[in-house]
Amino acid sequence: MTLDYAGATAKYEPTLGLEVHVELNTKSKMFCSCATEFGAEPNTQTCPVCLGLPGALPVVNAKAIESSILIGLALNCSIAPYSRFARKNYFYPDMPKNFQTSQYDEPICVDGYLDVEIETDEGPQTFRVDIERVHMEEDTGKSLHVGGSTGRIHGAEYSLLDYNRAGIPLVEIVTRIVPGTGKYAPQVARAYVTELRDILRSLGVSDVKMEQGSLRCDANVSLAPIGSGKLGTRSETKNVNSLRSVERAVSGEIERQANRLEAGERIIQETRHFLEESGQTRPGRSKEQAEDYRYFPEPDLVPVTPDAKWIEELRTRIPEKPSVRRKRLQIEWNCPDKEMASLINAELLDVVEETIKLGAEPTRARTWWLGEISRLANEKEVAPTSLITAKDVAEIIALIVGGELTDKLARQVVEGVIAGEGSASVVIEKRGLKVVSDDSALMAAIDAAIAAQPDTADRVRGGNIPAAGALIGAVMKATGGAADAAKVRELLLKHLGQG
C-alpha cells in the first residue's frame, strides 16, 4: 500500500536543507573583465582568463565581494575577517580550468539565519532557517548536445561549448538542516526561497530570475521515523526552477522516500533531478565512486580580509527586510490581506508605495494599479510598471480627488498616457478633459436646493456658513451621494458669495 503525502508525514519527520545559487548582476565576470550580459553571440564574452588558457590568472571583482558581504549582512551572518578562495578539482568540459575557483573551509559569510512565516492549520507560524555559509564561486560555460538517438553512425553526436557564462560570479547560500517543519517542510522551503529572492532583489545584487537560471535551488531532503531522533540519508534534488517547483520537489521527495522506507528499502545518498511535468524526481547519473575534489587554497589569489569599517558602511546600505516592509505597508495603507497578496504577486508594491509617497491616497493608488492599469497591462502582456509612471498615476488621482476628473475621464487620461501622448497633464490639456460637464450637473442640483430652501440660502449669504450644511445635504441626496461633498460645498459657497 502506498503512502500519500499525508500518510508519509504522519509517519515520518522530514528534515530540509537548501542550497541556493545566485548569479550576481555585476557588469564584469568574477575573475576577469569580460561582460556578463545575457544573450550575447557564443564565445564573444570570453578571454584568456575565463577560457582557462595556459598562463592566464584570475583577479577578483570588488563588486562581487561587496555583493556577497551585503547578502551575508542581510541574512544576519558574521562576515569572516579572513576568507580565501579554494580550488575544487574535477573534470568537466564546460569548466575551462577543470577546477572551479570557489570557497571551501574559509567562506566569506557564516552563521546567519532567516525567519520565514507560513500559514499553518493553527494560523501563521514562523520558522527560523539557520544559514551555515554564504560563499563565492564562478559559473560554468554552457554545453549544447548535437546529434540523434542511440545507434547512430560514428561521429554523428557531439557537443558544442560556449563559455560566455563561464566565470560569471555566483554566490551559494547554504542552510543548516532545518528540523521540525513536519508536514510543512514544502511550504517552509518555498517560503525560504521566496523570502531569500525578495531580499536579494531588495539588495539589488542579482536579477533573481529562476526561469533564466540566475537563481537556482537544490533541495536536500531526508526522512526519519517520527520520534526516532535520528537523521535519515538525504537526497539532493537539483534543477528546481520555480518557487512552485521548490514546494513540489520537496513534497514529491518526501512521498518517494517514505514509500521506499515503507517497502524496507534504503535511501541512497544521491543527486536527483526534478521533473517539472510530473512533480517527481528521478536519479541523476550515478557516479562509480564519490568524487574527491581535492580542495586546496587557490594559490593565484590572495586572502580577503574586509575591514570592519567597510562592513559597517555596507551594513547601513541594507534595506528593510521585505517581509517586515510588507507588514508595515499593509498597516500603513490599511490594506486587506487579499489585496496585499495581489499587490505582492503582481510585483506592484514598489510602484504603489511610490505613488502614495507622491501624495496619492492609498486606497485609490492600490485600486488604480491593481485595476485599470493591470487590466491594460494584461491586454498588452507587459508589466503594469512599463506602461505608466507613479508620478502620472499620482497626478491623475490628485485630479480625481480635486474633482477635476471623474473616474471615467481619468481612464481616458490613463489611456492617453499609455498611448504615448505625454504625461497626465499633457494628455488632459491635449484631449481637453476638463470636468466642465460635471460642474454644470452639480450646479443644477445646487440651484435646485437653493430654490427649495431660499431662507437657508439667505442665512448663508448673510454669513452663517454652518447653515450651508442643509443645502449640501440636499445636493448630496439629489446626486445619490456620488458627488464630492467638498466640491459641492466649494461650489455652493462660491455661488452664495461666500467662496
Place this chain on the structure above:
Amino acid sequence: MAAISRDDVAHLAKLARIEMTPDELDHMATELESILGAVKRVQEVATSDIAPTSHPLAIFNVFREDVVKPSLTNEQSLSGAPAKAEDRFKVPQILGEE
C-alpha cells in the same frame, strides 16, 4: 605507511584523467612508493603548533573594479580549438549531461 598498489594508482589516474596502461600503473606504483618514502619525512617536523604557509607573501585584498574591458573576438577565442562549429568549441559528446 601502506604500500601503493596498482589499484591506488588506477584510482589516482582516473581522478587525474590519464588513461594508463597496466604496465604503466605497475611502474608508477613502484615509483610513487619510492618518492613518497622520500617526501614523507615532512611529517617528522610538521607538528600541530605550526601554521601552514600556502603562499610566500602576506598580500591581502587584491581586487579589480567591476569594469568591462574588451574580450577576445570569437575567432581569437576559438583560434586554438581542435574542432569548432557554430561559433562554439566542438567536442566529443559529453556523457552524463542532464
Place this chain on the structure above:
Amino acid sequence: MTNIHATAAQMADSLAKKEFSAVELTQAHLDRIAEVDGKVNAFLHVDSQGALSQAKSVDEKRAAGEKLSPLAGIPLALKDILAQEGVPTTAGSKILQGWRPPYDATVVAKLKAAGVVILGKTNMDEFAMGSSTENSAYGTTQNPWDLTRTPGGSSGGSAAAVAAFEAPLAIGTDTGGSIRQPAALTGIVGVKPTYGGVSRYGVVAYSSSLDQVGPFGRTVLDSALLHEAIAGHDERDSTSINAPVPQVVTAAKKLDVKGMKIGVIKELSGAGFQAGVSERINEALDLLVEAGAQIVEVSCPNFEYALAAYYLIAPSEASSNLARFDSMRYGLRVGDDGSKGAEEVMSITREAGFGKEVKRRIILGTYALSSGYYDAYYGSAQKVRTLVKQDFEKAFEKVDVLVSPVTPTTAFKIGEKSNDPVAMYLSDIATIPVNMAGIGGMSLPVGLAKEDGLPVGLQIMAPVMQDDRFYRVGGTLEAALLSKWGKPILSNAPELGGK
C-alpha cells in the same frame, strides 16, 4: 661590426652610437643560431621574421630620434613557457603542440614595449618539471661547455642560448631552481627575483605559489638591465607586489660590499657537495672578504626538509594547474574517432600528450591532495614551508645576504640521472628553499671545478624585495673575479662555431 660576444650593455651602447643597427645585431644572432643550434638545441622555435621586424621598428624609432629604453634592439631568447601572441608556445609539451596564444604574457608585452627583440622560444623540461631539459618532448638541450652534458633545467634552453652566444639575454622561470641551476651549469648569471616581483600573467603555470620569471645574462649588469625591464606590479596578477622595483641596475654598478654581512649556510656546504664546487665557492668568499665584507656562518636547520616539501607542494599545485590540458579548447586531441565521449578522449589525450615526469608529478600531486592524505602530505609540506621561511627570517636578522653553492655538482651527463627521479630531484637541494620562502636569489659563475673544468655557481640570496643586495654582492664579486683571471669565465667555453 657587430660582436655577439659583447655584453648586452655594450651592445646597447653601440646601438645608441649607431655603430651598427638593431637589424644587423639581430641578423648576427640569427646567423649564430643557424650555425650552432644544431649542436646545442636551445631553441624550439626561431621567429626570424618577427625578430627582424621588431629590430627594424627599433631602428626606425632611433632614426626618428625617439627616446628608447636601455634594451631597445637587444636580442633575447624567451623560454617557451611564456605566451607570445601568434608564436608557438608549447611549454616543452606535446600536449600544446601547435598552440599559438591569442595574447601576450605581461613580461612579453613589457619586452616588446621596451623594444627588446625576441629571437624565439627556448627548450625546457616539459611544463618546467625537471633539472636537465631531458623531460622536453622536443629533445634535450646540450650544454655548450660539453655537448654530452645537460645545461640543467628546466630553463636549460635559455641558459644554453646565452652561454653559446646565440642571445645576449634570455628569460627563464624558476620554481625550484630552474633559472639558477642552469645558469650555474652553463657559467652565466641567472636570477630568480622575489616572488611577486615579476608578473606571472601569461606564464604557463607549473606551481603557482613558487613560479617566478627571471633574467639570464652573461654579466650581473646585463641581468639587472633585463630584471628592471620585466619587473613591476601587474594588475593582472593578484600575487604581484605593488611596490617600487628594487634598484638593481644601480646596485649592479655599485661594486662595493664594505661592511656587508654575508651568511654561509652551514647546511648547504661541505658534505654532499663536489669538492671542486666547494673549492671555488670558498675562493669567492675570500674575494668578498678582501673586498671588505664579513663572513658569518648561519644555520638553517629546516632546509633539509625543504626538498621533500617542495616535491609535495609543486606536484599538488601542478596536478590542478595542468588539469586544463584536456583537448577541449586548445592543444592536442587524441582518440576522437566519433565513438568516444568527451571524458574518454580527455583521458586518452592526457595519456598521449604528457611525458613521464609530468604524469609522475600529476599522480603524486593528486595523491597528496586527496582526501585522507591531505593533512599528512600537502598539509605537512605547508608547515615545513613555514619552518623554512622562519629559518630565513632568523638568518637575515644576522646577515645582509646568504650564500651557498647553487648545485651540489657541476653539469652532469645526459642520461646520468634520467632514470632515477629522486637523484634528479637532489640537484635542486640548494635552490628550493628560496622558492619556498618567496625570496630572491642569484646564480653567479665563480670559476671552473678542478675535476672537470666545468662552471661552478655561487648562490646569493636576499630578503623579500631586497633583490638589489645580491646584485650588489654579485657585481662586486664578478669584478673581483675578472681582475683575478683577466677574462670572463665564459671565455673558457669551447667555441662551437665553424663547420
